[in-house]
Amino acid sequence: MSNEEESIEDSGEKQDTAPSPEPLPIAKPDAVEGTEAQPEILAAECAVVEVEVPSTEPVAAEEPELVRAAYEHPLPIRITHWVNAISLFVMVTSGLRIFRAFPSFGPKIPEKVLIEIPKSLTLGGWLAGALQWHFTFMWLFAAGGVVYVAYQVASGHFRTMLFTPGDIPGVWPMARHYFFFGPKPPATGQYNPLQKLAYTSTIGLGLLSLLTGLVLYKPTQFSWLAFLFGGFHLTRVWHFAAMCGFLAFIPGHLIMVLLHGWSNFYSMLSGWKRDPEYQE
Amino acid sequence: MITRLGDKELKRQSRRQLLKLAPVAVLGVFAFPKVSDRLVAAGVRFSDWASGELFRSQHPAHTFSDSEVVPFAKFPYNYYDVVDPGVDLGKWTLTVEGDVQHPGEYTLAQIHALPKICQNTRHICVEGWDVVGSFGGASISDFLKLVGANTGARFLEVECADDYYESIDMASILHPQSLLCYEMYGQPLDRGHGAPLRLQMPTKLGYKQAKYLDTIRVTNVLRPDKTGYWEDQGYSWFGGL
Numbered sequence: 431m432s433n434e435e436e437s438i439e440d441s442g443e444k445q446d447t448a449p450s451p452e453p454l455p456i457a458k459p460d461a462v463e464g465t466e467a468q469p470e471i472l473a474a475e476c477a478v479v480e481v482e483v484p485s486t487e488p489v490a491a492e493e494p495e496l497v498r499a500a501y502e503h504p505l506p507i508r509i510t511h512w513v514n515a516i517s518l519f520v521m522v523t524s525g526l527r528i529f530r531a532f533p534s535f536g537p538k539i540p541e542k543v544l545i546e547i548p549k550s551l552t553l554g555g556w557l558a559g560a561l562q563w564h565f566t567f568m569w570l571f572a573a574g575g576v577v578y579v580a581y582q583v584a585s586g587h588f589r590t591m592l593f594t595p596g597d598i599p600g601v602w603p604m605a606r607h608y609f610f611f612g613p614k615p616p617a618t619g620q621y622n623p624l625q626k627l628a629y630t631s632t633i634g635l636g637l638l639s640l641l642t643g644l645v646l647y648k649p650t651q652f653s654w655l656a657f658l659f660g661g662f663h664l665t666r667v668w669h670f671a672a673m674c675g676f677l678a679f680i681p682g683h684l685i686m687v688l689l690h691g692w693s694n695f696y697s698m699l700s701g702w703k704r705d706p707e708y709q710e
Numbered sequence: 711m712i713t714r715l716g717d718k719e720l721k722r723q724s725r726r727q728l729l730k731l732a733p734v735a736v737l738g739v740f741a742f743p744k745v746s747d748r749l750v751a752a753g754v755r756f757s758d759w760a761s762g763e764l765f766r767s768q769h770p771a772h773t774f775s776d777s778e779v780v781p782f783a784k785f786p787y788n789y790y791d792v793v794d795p796g797v798d799l800g801k802w803t804l805t806v807e808g809d810v811q812h813p814g815e816y817t818l819a820q821i822h823a824l825p826k827i828c829q830n831t832r833h834i835c836v837e838g839w840d841v842v843g844s845f846g847g848a849s850i851s852d853f854l855k856l857v858g859a860n861t862g863a864r865f866l867e868v869e870c871a872d873d874y875y876e877s878i879d880m881a882s883i884l885h886p887q888s889l890l891c892y893e894m895y896g897q898p899l900d901r902g903h904g905a906p907l908r909l910q911m912p913t914k915l916g917y918k919q920a921k922y923l924d925t926i927r928v929t930n931v932l933r934p935d936k937t938g939y940w941e942d943q944g945y946s947w948f949g950g951l
Contacts, residue, residue: 495716497720500712516737531838538841539784539785557837558945561836561946566750569753648761648950648951649951699727706712
């Protein structure tokens with residue numbers, strides 16, 4: 431029993447890391463030939479998988495019916511996904527409370543209130559409380575982001591989600607399907623081009639939040655960074671804009687998760703997606 | 711990367727992987743206010759420690775040309791209690807205590823006699839607003855030399871005529887732009903801005919810039935619940951920029 435578990439465990443982990451030692455055969459055609467290269471990529475990935483499959487077969491053979499499944503989300507991705515989701519919730523709600531103390535991007539005198547933020551949307555009770563949450567979870571958010579990106583790069587897993595120029599032609603058909611009930615483009619991989627665009631954008635937004643946050647927290651120690659963002663005032667605007675970016679992403683993300691049902695949601699908890707849409 | 715496996719096996723694998731995610735549930739403790747209050751306070755202490763490590767004692771805050779300074783009328787009067795605690799400017803002296811060779815009372819004239827520094831720097835409030843102002847005064851470091859302070863001590867505590875109080879790390883106090891400020895916009899401090907003497911440190915947030923200075927004390931130990939008026943209520947103690 432335990433041996434079987436180990437063998438499947440092993441094969442699962444090998445699948446995750448397998449692409450990294452040989453990035454060139456996969457990355458090159460993708461970058462050069464765009465979408466036409468997709469079948470080749472899948473073929474390449476398949477070839478890797480086929481080597482591993484025999485190790486799972488002794489177990490699988492005992493079951494009369496086999497289920498198609500994919501281990502889509504390695505553990506580090508799942509952990510950082512949920513840590514980042516929680517951190518982001520805290521950062522946005524406490525951030526809104528902080529913004530409430532001076533809800534303007536102009537001068538103090540005269541103060542023009544840009545937006546009145548309801549207390550109910552905020553965390554921390556008052557400015558000091560909100561700052562405490564913000565200054566605690568900023569570390570978690572930063573750590574989650576760094577670990578996530580580092581793992582994506584080191585494992586090669588980023589190829590499933592990174593938006594590349596080859597994905598551009600696929601964006602409009604997907605958007606037409608989502609927003610205007612157009613025909614559904616065939617699934618070619620774990621994520622469609624619009625998903626890749628959204629997920630890749632969140633990495634950019636996270637980076638922007640962290641860097642602008644660093645400037646607002648230590649404008650003197652990081653004066654060179656403040657300069658790059660156009661000064662203290664503009665940095666505050668960028669920091670707020672990054673939050674707006676996240677606020678644009680989150681509802682769309684949640685709606686899509688709701689629409690795609692339990693199996694899809696459960697995959698971000700268990701890693702395994704039962705009967706994925708795409709072919710092998 | 712599609713695999714084929716038995717239904718039971720898939721369920722078992724999924725459960726195993728789900729359990730591996732369990733450590734993330736630890737973050738659930740933040741849902742309990744009694745626990746989260748202490749955790750986020752600890753988070754701020756950690757951030758303060760990191761801020762102290764990041765602080766570059768000689769790195770200057772940005773200075774501005776006269777044309778970039780906001781008009782005096784647009785420099786806010788920010789106060790926590792009263793705009794004017796009614797300091798008797800004629801009899802005022804600064805009491806110096808603690809780890810110094812020459813404790814006692816110091817007059818404004820003695821502070822005026824030190825080399826004068828004028829600087830246009832950004833004053834940033836923890837609320838998020840900022841103003842570029844014009845400040846003049848003596849470097850705190852020069853004054854500490856005058857009183858024979860042990861600058862190897864860790865903190866400077868200050869007490870004010872309006873019962874405000876503060877404590878600041880020695881590295882920030884010794885920063886070349888940290889002033890005992892007695893002038894704004896070339897005029898003696900007015901009562902609303904802390905006459906006759908206030909702190910002005912462009913490497914610190916506004917609430918660290920105590921006004922109406924009354925007593926300063928060089929020390930190695932802070933009283934646990936008396937580190938600063940706002941700090942004792944939950945604001946960051948380091949408050950550095």
